Amino acid sequence: MALSDYADIQVSFEAQTVSRAGFGTLLFITEDTTESSGVVNGPYASLSEVENDYATGTEPYAFAQEAFAQGEGFSSLKIGHKDATNDTWTDIIASIINESDADWYALAVETRTAADIELVAAEAQARGKLYIAVTADAAVLDDQDDTDIASTLLSNSYSRTAVLYKSDGDSTYPEGAWFGRMLPEDPGAANWAYKSLSGVATDSFTSAERGALRDKRANYYENVAGNPITYGGYTSEAGKFLDIIRGVDWLQTRMQEDYIAVQTGQDRLPYVGGGEIIESEVVRRRLDIAVDQGVIAEGYEVDVPGYRDQDPTDRSARSYPGITFNATYVGAINTVGISGVVSP
Amino acid sequence: MGAGVYTYAAESVRIIVGGVPISGLADGTFVSVSRDEQAYNKTTGADGTTSRSRTGNRAGTIAITLQQTSPSNDVLSGFMLADEAADQGVVPVLIKDTSGRTLHYASAAWVQQKPDEEFGKEVSDREWTLDCARIDSFVGGNTSQTGSS
Numbered sequence: 051m052a053l054s055d056y057a058d059i060q061v062s063f064e065a066q067t068v069s070r071a072g073f074g075t076l077l078f079i080t081e082d083t084t085e086s087s088g089v090v091n092g093p094y095a096s097l098s099e100v101e102n103d104y105a106t107g108t109e110p111y112a113f114a115q116e117a118f119a120q121g122e123g124f125s126s127l128k129i130g131h132k133d134a135t136n137d138t139w140t141d142i143i144a145s146i147i148n149e150s151d152a153d154w155y156a157l158a159v160e161t162r163t164a165a166d167i168e169l170v171a172a173e174a175q176a177r178g179k180l181y182i183a184v185t186a187d188a189a190v191l192d193d194q195d196d197t198d199i200a201s202t203l204l205s206n207s208y209s210r211t212a213v214l215y216k217s218d219g220d221s222t223y224p225e226g227a228w229f230g231r232m233l234p235e236d237p238g239a240a241n242w243a244y245k246s247l248s249g250v251a252t253d254s255f256t257s258a259e260r261g262a263l264r265d266k267r268a269n270y271y272e273n274v275a276g277n278p279i280t281y282g283g284y285t286s287e288a289g290k291f292l293d294i295i296r297g298v299d300w301l302q303t304r305m306q307e308d309y310i311a312v313q314t315g316q317d318r319l320p321y322v323g324g325g326e327i328i329e330s331e332v333v334r335r336r337l338d339i340a341v342d343q344g345v346i347a348e349g350y351e352v353d354v355p356g357y358r359d360q361d362p363t364d365r366s367a368r369s370y371p372g373i374t375f376n377a378t379y380v381g382a383i384n385t386v387g388i389s390g391v392v393s394p
Numbered sequence: 395m396g397a398g399v400y401t402y403a404a405e406s407v408r409i410i411v412g413g414v415p416i417s418g419l420a421d422g423t424f425v426s427v428s429r430d431e432q433a434y435n436k437t438t439g440a441d442g443t444t445s446r447s448r449t450g451n452r453a454g455t456i457a458i459t460l461q462q463t464s465p466s467n468d469v470l471s472g473f474m475l476a477d478e479a480a481d482q483g484v485v486p487v488l489i490k491d492t493s494g495r496t497l498h499y500a501s502a503a504w505v506q507q508k509p510d511e512e513f514g515k516e517v518s519d520r521e522w523t524l525d526c527a528r529i530d531s532f533v534g535g536n537t538s539q540t541g542s543s
Binding site for chain 1: 408410412413414415486487488490492499501
């Protein structure tokens with residue numbers, strides 16, 4: 051079921067509907083053979099719950115260990131299964147969403163192969179999920195190379211995929227740690243950059259390598275002035291950052307839910323005067339919450355056409371189009387320029 | 395100078411409380427909106443220098459006056475009782491003149507107290523006062539019916 055069939059609310063780009071709990075839920079898809087293809091286990095709220103289903107030497111356990119190592123907040127991990135021989139990554143994501151479980155938002159996968167990552171990124175983009183792809187390919191560090199996975203995803207403007215370069219990424223799951231650290235945060239209210247991850251080793255880079263990573267919008271984890279930090283919260287679309295994507299997805303999904311709550315909470319939503327009800331209960335109310343939550347800035351604008359201004363065709367179809375708003379992201383600072391002069 | 399006729403229509407003022415349209419309004423003034431505090435406080439010194447300080451307080455009250463027969467009394471009573479029973483009476487309030495550009499919106503409002511009641515031979519009014527944590531307001535004019543020349 052898609053809420054968009056009932057409330058066509060678009061906030062810059064489309065998100066697949068997930069429940070309130072699902073917005074903080076992470077799905078890890080593995081080729082582990084504990085379960086058959088398409089099975090999704092969880093949600094798991096702790097590593098000990100995962101341990102009941104997966105042995106300590108398995109990939110799901112290793113992933114969960116990193117995700118749950120980030121503190122008390124993260125509490126919703128699902129583990130999906132792919133058949134290593136018979137399933138493509140495209141097929142298994144579609145199968146899980148259509149047949150097993152679509153109520154999750156964040157996506158991580160076991161594969162580190164560039165071709166697989168491309169397939170997963172395309173699915174994440176089409177299905178409104180948020181995917182962190184990890185690569186250990188040193189070509190990402192080469193500013194002359196434009197065929198590496200970060201460059202490829204950037205050329206596709208995948209706003210729902212973030213590339214994380216980790217030199218040991220072939221044998222670790224730093225994306226589990228990053229998701230585990232950030233998913234408990236209110237959507238849109240926290241920068242994914244400048245975060246320390248427990249149990250994750252830092253890399254070190256030359257200035258040229260760091261420049262290449264930034265140019266390709268690949269994220270990385272290094273030690274800066276004694277602080278291990280993630281940088282820079284990029285997605286693989288210019289100008290789009292992880293906090294903004296998640297914040298806008300949250301806003302859109304909650305507005306759709308609010309609309310359904312209004313519809314189900316009364317005998318009917320009248321056409322005459324209904325625009326004002328939607329303006330009050332759905333749009334302005336949710337935007338005020340978004341302001342309080344630090345997703346958007348104060349001073350948003352809302353425009354609701356009167357029922358007399360609606361096209362007769364829309365009125366007869368019981369459709370009320372044309373409700374719009376403009377808001378500004380609160381955003382975040384990643385770099386700063388400070389200059390000064392000290393004179394004798 | 396334009397030659398338009400600017401029309402206000404009381405029935406075009408929509409009042410929505412907690413998603414419910416309010417009806418059965420009193421004759422005369424049926425809604426009023428006021429802020430608790432002025433936007434700036436002014437201080438003028440002995441030498442005539444004037445300073446101002448921004449209060450930042452946008453809290454206020456909305457008074458809605460209904461006929462005693464209005465079904466919206468039941469709606470507001472319901473919000474009041476929900477608040478008294480379980481603090482569940484905080485709701486959004488929208489007041490919008492759909493024949494013009496005036497709009498007041500409070501995302502968190504609640505019934506301050508129940509209206510004073512009186513019963514007589516004639517239908518009397520019930521004035522509900524809603525407290526608002528913050529009221530965003532735009533006081534606009536009305537729409538020209540004939541346009542400008």
